[in-house]
Amino acid sequence: MLRTAVIGLGPIGNLHATIHKEDPLAELVGVCDMRKERADAAAARLGVPAFYDVEEMLDALYPDMVSVATGGYEYGSEHYLPTMLALERGIAVLGEKPISNNIREAEEMVAKAREKGVCYGINLNHRFTPAARLAKKWVDEGRLGHLLFVNMSMWIMNPRESSPYFQLKALHPHTVDVMRYYCGDIEAVQCFATKAPGRVIWSTAQFNMRFKNGIVGSLTGSYDIERGHPMERCEVAGTGGRFVLEDMFRELTLYPAGNLEKTVYTNPIFGGMRDFNDTFRNRLHRFFEQLTDGCKPEEIDGSGADGLAAQKVLATAIESLETESVAYVK
């Protein structure tokens, strides 16, 4: 059984901590937040000790793994410090997305994990569903033939006005990760963005992309649309067929080229995904499973390197937006 802890106890850290508590592969041994009332409330709820300082917790408990569910500016400025402290001690980290709002810090975290030989994952939870996995299997089996294009979109409401690039940096780690999951590395990006009435940030954006293997793609994302209706759609097409994945886990349809019979996977009523929180459960369980099985750091599914690659694409999109030109991922 893995001894685990959670750093950062906002709504998302509390969800991580609940999942640690419930997962059969993990034993939650502590929680830490510099906001005492948050640490104390989570500790009381979950029956584990509270800490208010990351180093103190790591040195007192020496857990096998920590979730880093801090936030900060652009939802990513606080991850660096706790992540580096854990990795330095050889403790595995599952960090929240975005890996960081700062590419240099993201690179340092990925390099530190590599230097220490430690498993480092990011909560790229949208790819951790049975439907997303099945779509990946279809791609790997060649059922789509030679891949040609991908259309991805995601839209939710997030009224925060923290930074002009908040939506690009904080929403799209998910969408870009899903696109990379099916289609590989992205080499070139062109981005336009707009502002919904009353907003000052680039709250809706449209991206064009070219992948290293020649696949072309588009991505639309928005922080301007209230939840309720579907919120995410991924379509990948090749010479052999096309799939459409609706809402990460709700429904997946394969349209084979030249064949009018389609294959549909629908999230089952019994034993299926219940809601969005189950994407976290699946993602965390997979990390626990990989750690338990002694997986190599480079084999981590949804790794720090994946989180960094997505963030570099988004930095490139921002460069494109600022320069009104096609930009190339460095």
Ligand SMILES: NC(=O)c1ccc[n+]([C@@H]2O[C@H](COP(=O)([O-])OP(=O)(O)OC[C@H]3O[C@@H](n4cnc5c(N)ncnc54)[C@H](O)[C@@H]3O)[C@@H](O)[C@H]2O)c1
């Ligand atoms: N994967 C997803 O689907 C998903 C969805 C929503 C949010 N998120 C991510 O989850 C993260 C957390 O979101 P939130 O809304 O819970 O944030 P939040 O700001 O409410 O909570 C973060 C907590 O971390 C604590 N913290 C920060 N630095 C610390 C440090 N060095 N030591 C101890 N405590 C520290 C803060 O005091 C705060 O209580 C964000 O990065 C966000 O992008 C992910």
